[in-house]
Amino acid sequence: MKILITGILGYIGSRLAILTRDKHEITGIDNGYAAQISKIDGIDLYNLDIRDHKKIESIASKLDLIVHLAAISGVDTCKKNPLLAHDVNTLATINLAWICRQNQIPLIFPTSMAMLGDPVKFPIDEKHPRKPKNIYGYTKYIAEQNINLYAQNSFPAIMFMTSNIYGHHIIDGKLILKNTVINKFIGLAKNGKPLTVYSPGTQARDFLHLEDTVRAYIDVINKINEFKNEALTMTLASGKSTQMNDIAEIIFNEAQKRGYKTKINLIKNPRNNETLTDNFKINISKIEELINFKPMFTIQSGIKEIFDLKY
Numbered sequence: 001m002k003i004l005i006t007g008i009l010g011y012i013g014s015r016l017a018i019l020t021r022d023k024h025e026i027t028g029i030d031n032g033y034a035a036q037i038s039k040i041d042g043i044d045l046y047n048l049d050i051r052d053h054k055k056i057e058s059i060a061s062k063l064d065l066i067v068h069l070a071a072i073s074g075v076d077t078c079k080k081n082p083l084l085a086h087d088v089n090t091l092a093t094i095n096l097a098w099i100c101r102q103n104q105i106p107l108i109f110p111t112s113m114a115m116l117g118d119p120v121k122f123p124i125d126e127k128h129p130r131k132p133k134n135i136y137g138y139t140k141y142i143a144e145q146n147i148n149l150y151a152q153n154s155f156p157a158i159m160f161m162t163s164n165i166y167g168h169h170i171i172d173g174k175l176i177l178k179n180t181v182i183n184k185f186i187g188l189a190k191n192g193k194p195l196t197v198y199s200p201g202t203q204a205r206d207f208l209h210l211e212d213t214v215r216a217y218i219d220v221i222n223k224i225n226e227f228k229n230e231a232l233t234m235t236l237a238s239g240k241s242t243q244m245n246d247i248a249e250i251i252f253n254e255a256q257k258r259g260y261k262t263k264i265n266l267i268k269n270p271r272n273n274e275t276l277t278d279n280f281k282i283n284i285s286k287i288e289e290l291i292n293f294k295p296m297f298t299i300q301s302g303i304k305e306i307f308d309l310k311y
């Protein structure tokens, strides 16, 4: 298949590119805004802004599938650049959905649990009400709504409502990672620094390993012709809730085993509106049913894998 991956030089896109390039003809778009590398062997790369509607249209019209990952990703980055986040995450995504509609090109797009705001019902499923509390969540929510409208009777749009992703990967000897809590704690432990858990420490999240995340993308790519011409959202998560205290303890124990000296410090929570629920349960039965999704990593094996990664 001819597949376009936007945001191909980022955390998820680069891993997806590596794992699909042998089987598919992959083209990538990235403007370098948050790129972690400058090229990927075997991939045709356009140094292009996703907001360049005309150029994107001329590239896209010849494709079998678009995986749209280019974004201003994360709550804090969007808060610092709200207009850019609106332009890239919302407007450019709506334009891309329009291109998909005009050319009947299937689309895969990640949204985020940030669309939900403070969850009002557990386990969280695809129908959970959207009430974003930040710009990032709004950009994803507005994109989701518009994709829903444009996809109707025109193209399959598979949207992953994604939980917290962790894990590292390596390209040409370079470590590719995001500074999210698990990755950050492992870095601190390896450098002999304390793991600072925000009080009360019982706050829980769902953490999904990058490899499991990317496998879900690949499974949807492989089944794309089985989906109807409409939008479909699936939660993409491990289905397991883990408290921050437990994350810190697992990392502390793994660090100790390897001779790294660290400790756990419970500190005053600097975030005044963090969701503090102690059981962040996500229902993953839809993705299990539709693509037979089953995470390979537990939180313990995922953390061990990061400690042992050689590069």
Ligand SMILES: NC(=O)c1ccc[n+]([C@@H]2O[C@H](COP(=O)([O-])OP(=O)(O)OC[C@H]3O[C@@H](n4cnc5c(N)ncnc54)[C@H](O)[C@@H]3O)[C@@H](O)[C@H]2O)c1
Binding pocket: 006, 007, 008, 009, 010, 011, 012, 013, 029, 030, 031, 032, 033, 034, 035, 036, 048, 049, 050, 051, 068, 069, 070, 071, 072, 073, 074, 088, 110, 111, 112, 113, 162, 163, 164, 165, 166, 178, 180
């Ligand atoms: N990583 C996570 O935990 C997570 C969780 C939920 C959803 N997502 C979503 O998954 C997608 C990919 O996430 P990621 O973690 O790989 O993000 P990332 O920031 O690592 O990668 C995004 C890529 O998009 C590129 N980009 C940004 N603006 C662009 C523009 N205007 N034109 C072209 N390229 C542009 C960046 O240079 C970067 O390489 C994003 O939509 C993100 O919101 C990620």
